Amino acid sequence: MTGSLMLLPSLAGDLDAPSLRVAGSPADVAAGTLERGFPELGTEQMVLAFSADHLAADDTEYLAAVQAGLEALTAGPGIGAVQFLPPAVGQDQRHLYVLAGLQGGEKQWQARLPARRAALQRAVARTSEGRVRVSLASQTAMLGEVKRADQDDFKRAELVAVPLALVVLIAGLGSLGAGLVPLLMAGVTVAVTSGVLALSALAFGLHVDTLMLTVAATIGLGLGLDYGLLLLLRYRRHQDVSVVRRAGEVLEAAGRTVVWCACAVFVAAGTLLMVEADIIRALAISVMVAAVLAPLVTLTLLPALLGAFPRLAAPPRRKGEGTEEGGWERWARHLMRRPVRYTVLAGGLLVLAVVPVAGLRLGLDFDRNSLRGTDPGRAIAQMESDRIAGITVLALPHRGRLTEVSGQVERLRADPRVSVVVPVDNGRDLTAVLIATRSASDHPAMAALVEDLRPMGQVAGAAAVLVDLKQECSKRLWQVAALVLGCSLVFLMAALRSVLLPVKAVVMNVLATGAAFGLLALVTDQQVNVLLPLLTFTLVFGLSMDYEVFLVHRIAEHYRTGGDNTDSVALGLRDTARPITLAAAVLIVTFAALLTADRQELRQLGFLVAVAVTLDVTLIRLVLVPALMRLLGRWNWWLPLRAECLAERHPVAAGAPR
Template identity: 50%
Template sequence: MLAGWLAALIAALATLPSLVHDLGAPSLEVPGSPSAAAARLLSKGFPDLGDEQMIIVFESSAWRAAEVGYLRAAQTALAALAAQPGVGAIHALPSTPGQGAGSLYVLAGLHGNEHARQQRLPTQRAVLQQMLARASGGRMSAYLVGATPVFSEVRDIDLRDLPSAELVALPIAGVVLAMGLGTLGAAWMPLAASGLVVAVTAGALRLMSAATGWSLDTLTLTVACTVALGLGLDYALLTLMRYRQARGEGADPIAATASVAATAGRTVCWCAGAVAVTAASLLVVRAPLVRAMAAPAMVAALVAALAAVTLVPALLAEADRLIERGRLPWPRGAGQSRRWERWSRHLMRSPGRYALATGVLLALATAPLAGIAFTINFDRPSLAATEAGRGLAQMEREGVASMSGVLLPHRPGAPPVETQALAAALRADARVAVAVAADNGRDLTTLTVLTRVAADSAELRALHKRIRDELVPHLLPGQRVLIAGPAEMLADLEAECLSRLWQVAGLAVACSLMFLIGAFRSVVLPVKAVVMNVLAVSAAFGLLAWAQPGGVVNAVLPVLVFTLVFGLSMDYEVFMVHRMAEHYRRCGDNAEAVRAGLIGSARTITLAATVVIVTFASLFIAERAETRQLAFAVVVAVLLDATVIRLVLVPAVMRLLGRFNWWLPGCG
């Protein structure tokens, strides 16, 4: 068994160089959305503009843009760029009021799918900048700005953040484990198992990517590795604690290992199944950015469960004598059990009072949800030091903050659409810097619109709404209109994530209910579990809204956090209720089963939750705001779930429900 895991680790490590090389940036596209249809129409109507358009920002403090040397250097650099694979037509954009004397903006088309564009970009950028530096004698700079350049910078930021986060999480988790388990010998095993789970999960994802052509992006890898680390620690910890319990009761290593397989092994499999079922609900979202999270979470849960039921028992059997080595000088085991026993007896005497108090606390935490606002933006602080970020900042300073394409298709062979009135109306809008018309001579007329407002701003969305709902219907009655550009891509991604949230939540709840009914042989307990999980997620988002300026939260987070927290909460529910069910089947006394289950699982849950909190809290060092928001939401949700909900509200409610906890139609 150990040899098999060692071989898997070696194979996984061998894939890591190619994994890092082939990683893509997070995708903005939403297949089937209006922005995707507009991009296809523009690519078909103007093939030279490619599948995406980026802006090349030239800047010089030594030369003016009209000088011969400036123009010659720019032309030389652009000619070198045009010769690169994947580069289409290149057109200079008209100057705008407020544009700097040393600034020039050029439009370039990019061919290929998202992954191909991202892979080619570093070479294209290097060629442009090297030729420009040579031709201008270092007097000019050039930046590439657009969806691919910006999100390629995001990719590089994520690649820096992920190893740093893991390096922070592992040693702190080791300290937490040593303190919670009481010996250094016991702490190393979950750490070793979780490290192996992370590596094997990453290797499995690389093989899936190679076999299916699926493009793995950095955000997906970050979430996958963090989930793998958290679940690997959790499941290994549960297995280890059950093993130590069996050894403490007098079982020899072989018998203890068998006991672990019969108890913790079954619990771990149910837990991993709960995570996989919840993660599968992400498949209803059309956006690849979200949809791609499902497989990594499912793979991480599977690998973590396999490690807990095969690798960890094998390690325990081989290293039994090491577990109690390096004992730390504070009480554990019996002393901690006595504290949990006192708490359980106190809670069982006043369950109604504690249920009411925790309910009020969670309601207060949820209250800020009323003021939450969702959006997707470029996260300028994290991009400020990057080339794309500097180019974007220059564009916004000079009033060329974004570019949109207004597409007006017409019958093949018909005259171009008359756009003079529409262009004049747009130029009269304070948000518009330039509006230039063009026709492909066949079936498509376009207006290229340079705006003073940013692509991720509410002002540009309002302008697009005015074009669609007011200007075109009034000035061009009956004319079909589509709008292409990054602003529409962001708007469609936001709309897709938010509109699908209820489908994801409904599917996760329904699947979890069916799954837990089979696990617990009860109807009441699964319903209670789902309600508690929803409370944890709602309270976490309420506190996230309270912590963010203006209550603004990234629109992708609700579906991701809901599935992550729902799956982790199911783990703790299974940890606790399986213990309670074991006692109830033996004694038939609900109050005693609840009390014994709380005593038997409280230490495991608190220690496992602390490890997960440490794992996700390590993402607080990330440069990207959405990564930090994700970490905050998961940390708060797990903290509330493992303390207020799991150790107070759940046992209090189960005490109040009595024998109804175990009711299943047709089973008495």
């Protein structure tokens, strides 16, 4: 813990912006080709958008300010060639655009950009006496603003989530001291997770970006609260034994469940590593680290804390004690008498919620809300008004014969989607065609243009990067989904010693995830970030399996001792309903706090996970699962071809039909 806190300052000062790169994609290959053939064009191209209120772009004073700005910009390292763009048809006469090649990697330019931009803007303002302005637009500049927005969103979400979670815990546990215990577990988990990421960055060169840290902290907070709460409530059931024996009994029962639950989250997140996109792999690593550290912190720190301060685990003495548990038992018995009715009702509601998914629009954009009022946001707005909304580079290799290349350039100039075409040749074997497009790089029309350009040559630029990222996520979504489903089935079969229960759990999780996306489609007319289905699907599956394992393990304990399926389901539901609803409420609050974010993706992620957990804990865990288990009877525990040693070691299935 101390080491993690010592490493946090280094992490805060060295955070990257999220990377959109897809390793080995056509855009990645094209960027490499341009870097080798045109080192002066760099790995990325930046647009300098000049403007004035009362000066035309061809005025002497205007051009002097532009020249002074370019001299200040190129005086620093990492700037290659600069290329003036000819004016487009209909362009404002007070606007002028210059393309500059950025040499070096994303991380280098994220560090250099603030100083270089400041030097450029000071020189332009000083030379023109404030009459000429300049803003910068590039992928790095926009991702830098995303980094700032992520940091602000993270702070705001934590400021909302922690107090609300504490209120929920105090209301559910009955005292401030008890409420602080899970919150402490969550805080330590977040700190240690951040420390491990910082250590990985220092020791292994792991690129930790702001989105990665935000997701890691949110997952760490949620799992720390979840697992700390489950263990604390289990401690309260062992008040009549010594401290040491109580710790042993709790860790033997609830500790094993916590480990299984964490494994479920880890395995689900691990499936994302098959996606080649840097941003997805970063998110997978952040969730996996949090899933490993949350149970380690909870299973070591919480027993030590309650051993030193046993009164924190004491249940509150309040009037009407036991009425809540009695209420859950009455509900469980009522549900056992009418399983078919509630199965049809809850299942029907979930299916209805899934239907709007058909109208969901998936895509990628630069999240204009995060860029509003920023320097790159102003540059993009100016470029879009002049119909020079995006820059794409077409790399055309040749063997010294430029006839075919010139024909392709003329065809591009005739394309109505293109506003400016500037060909440059390295004099050896490569022509780079700088293409200014009428639509922004994240506009749907640009995807079609990129696909039309690729038969001609290699396409680089923001539009090509977004196309490749979207295609990679769309292609891998079904592969990841199949892997998550398969891993979930195997994992739950091992955890529950059953065939039908894992199949039921997987179907329920698919319904909960689909219903969350369906409800998102109902409440928003905006497109949904294409990254979210991958991340949400794995997160919801991992978290939902937590509650499935917790509930079914408790039912199995009663089944081992009594052998009556209906009583076991009712008693298991009675015992776990309160912990599950309280843990889910804390998790819902944690993810709902992301709704305060400026970034659209974070708001959508918070909505999706919060809604999916809400549906899971209400319609699924408290209605559908027990109702279906009541209907399945002894077949709940059917596991064909079991070895006798497994039956002895895991007597959950003892007495089940073969």
